[in-house]
Amino acid sequence: MKKYLLYPGCSMESSGRAYGDSIRAIMEPLDLHFEEIDDWNCCGATEYLGINLIPAYSLIARNLALASKQMNGTRTVVAPCSACYLNLAKADYYMQERPALGVKVNEALAAGDLQYKAGTLDVRHLIDILVYDVGLEKIRSKVTRPLHGLKVAPYMGCMLPRPDYQHRWSDHEHPTELDDLLRALGADVIDYPLTTECCGGHMTQIGPETAFELIRRLVADANERGTHLMATVCPMCQLNIDAYQNEMNHFFGTDYHMPILFFTQLMGLAFGKEPDDLGIGLELVNSCNALASIGVEVPVAQEPTGPRKKESGLPMPRRWTKHEGKEAVK
């Protein structure tokens, strides 16, 4: 049994709950053991770095310091979220590239009786572990319900393959790790050139028009290629494309229905697990029809409905659309 330290990240307990559930479901068949870092804190996402440098890196480094105390036969930290992975890996790398940063961060850590020597740990993403440690052969051998006929767009997102200071991926812009893994599950993997384009990240919150365009590109391209569903490796990508698809449709006046699941949910299905145990059904753009094509039945979830459209209703602010611009709601 292979053991790893796990940095789950905040979204694993909330918006990305399905990711957490499905990871737990595939650990046993793959003989993996993840030990959670005790009392880990938020990595700061993309927000803390834009406020203050030393506190941002100290926040990240507290996790590395805790993990290095917990090393017990392993020095590998697994992060399933791309943003968490990048922050942890980047902190470790920059503390080596610029020792002055490492000194200051350690001075801050010392206030909490912690320390971290850069380079002690190996920070890796979950899919890296699955493809390169577990191996595609082993994954293939566990498949009992091949996903034949399910057309999947492999969506890697941006923060996983880039900037890749540790040189872990086959390519920065068109990596094939996710394609290979999905193919091992028997899925019909489509060519998806936008695989490492951005989902908009926090722009859904601060500049929705910018984010909606990025989401539209990804969804429209997947749709044009006859995709049943998209597979992602990141809770942020899942949230943006799933939860904001309805709003994006309103904004552009489009009618896309493109479900997006975590790649671990598809692994679970291929391993013969029940949809319920994999958090399938938690997505807002439901995957019922997509999964029906491989004979998996998912209870129909209720679609979120838009605001009341009755003309005679109370005067409510309308949602803004691309043509009206922000003025529509002012």
Added chain:
Amino acid sequence: MPQMTDERVRAGLAREEDLSLLHEVSMKTAGVSHLEMCIQCGTCGGSCPVAQDMDHTPRMLFAMLRAGMRDEVLRSNTPWICVSCYHCVVRCPQEVHIADVMYTLKSMAIKAKLYQDSTAPHFSQTFVDMVETFGRSYELGLASRHYLRHFPLRLPGMLPMGYAMITKGRMALTPRKIKHMDQLKKILHRAQQLELTS
């Protein structure tokens, strides 16, 4: 931008004291920024998926940095539009840590109070407040505070989505807190002091 300054940037007519801005940004950036190595090739802007919403492309912004145009740079929306997708970073022939330079410019703009649109800085600050209080992010608190402050009229349209997220157990009503919040607070407090002296 006034035509005069535009031309000054294009001609590369920067005085020596102006270069201190470039150096300052470089030193404040995590890692070795390589900012001084920029050859103005424009690969960054050409690779950017959101360049159409920026007032200056990253290349232009770096030229302005070199020209010492502090106020213009810190007023630019470019760092705030940047989605940190790192396309430019892996394509840059000079290996400039472009995304990290954008983070530095954001924090400098907040400190200088020069950036006009407060939506993005407030979002970052609210996120940081949550993390400094609980040690974890708290999506419901973050979203409701942010929307009430900046997009109150979008809230009715967001309710169905929020409702679905809550009923599906994808958004917790109460925040989760780490065990050793006191330790994290001490670390961040010391880090703040170090930030001011650096």
